[in-house]
Amino acid sequence: MAIRNIREMGEEVLTKRAKEVKEMTPRLRQLVEDMLETMYSAYGVGLAAPQVGILKRIVVIDVSEDQDTPYVLINPEIIEKDGEQTGMEGCLSVPGKQGQVTRPQHVVVRAQNEDMETFELEGEDLLARAICHELDHLDGHLYVELVEGGLQDVEEPEEEEEAE
Ligand code: NI
Numbered sequence: 001m002a003i004r005n006i007r008e009m010g011e012e013v014l015t016k017r018a019k020e021v022k023e024m025t026p027r028l029r030q031l032v033e034d035m036l037e038t039m040y041s042a043y044g045v046g047l048a049a050p051q052v053g054i055l056k057r058i059v060v061i062d063v064s065e066d067q068d069t070p071y072v073l074i075n076p077e078i079i080e081k082d083g084e085q086t087g088m089e090g091c092l093s094v095p096g097k098q099g100q101v102t103r104p105q106h107v108v109v110r111a112q113n114e115d116m117e118t119f120e121l122e123g124e125d126l127l128a129r130a131i132c133h134e135l136d137h138l139d140g141h142l143y144v145e146l147v148e149g150g151l152q153d154v155e156e157p158e159e160e161e162e163a164e
Contacts, residue, residue, distance in 0.1 A: 001037045004052040018055045018138040046130040048137030059134035076111035099147030
């Protein structure tokens, strides 16, 4: 496994449509492993292949508190969505920023796993948000296009003041 370099807003690869995965290969399995490692090391809850410079329709997501429930979605497609949620969103490709985005409250996504078997995943709340955010990356879109009320700086946690 290896940590890959995360591409940042302004790089062309983040604006292109990623291509369908037709078959799993050792190289793509390695990519998936690396994407998971890269996401975890950056404390992200999701990562799409274009964010590491690869235009393939692959995303990894883990919204669990202990970061022990990874989802690998290959050729994902949202087949159901309903409801609405508005909340703060950020992206590893847009460091130090966040913004308010409205997304569906509930989605069902159909995808293939690493063995190219089709499955469906249902997501609510943060998982629904992450699925929508990551799938947008596969079509060359960033959440900043959807931000309501402008992009904000993420506040750094204040350093604890020393007691006198
Ligand atoms: Ni992102």
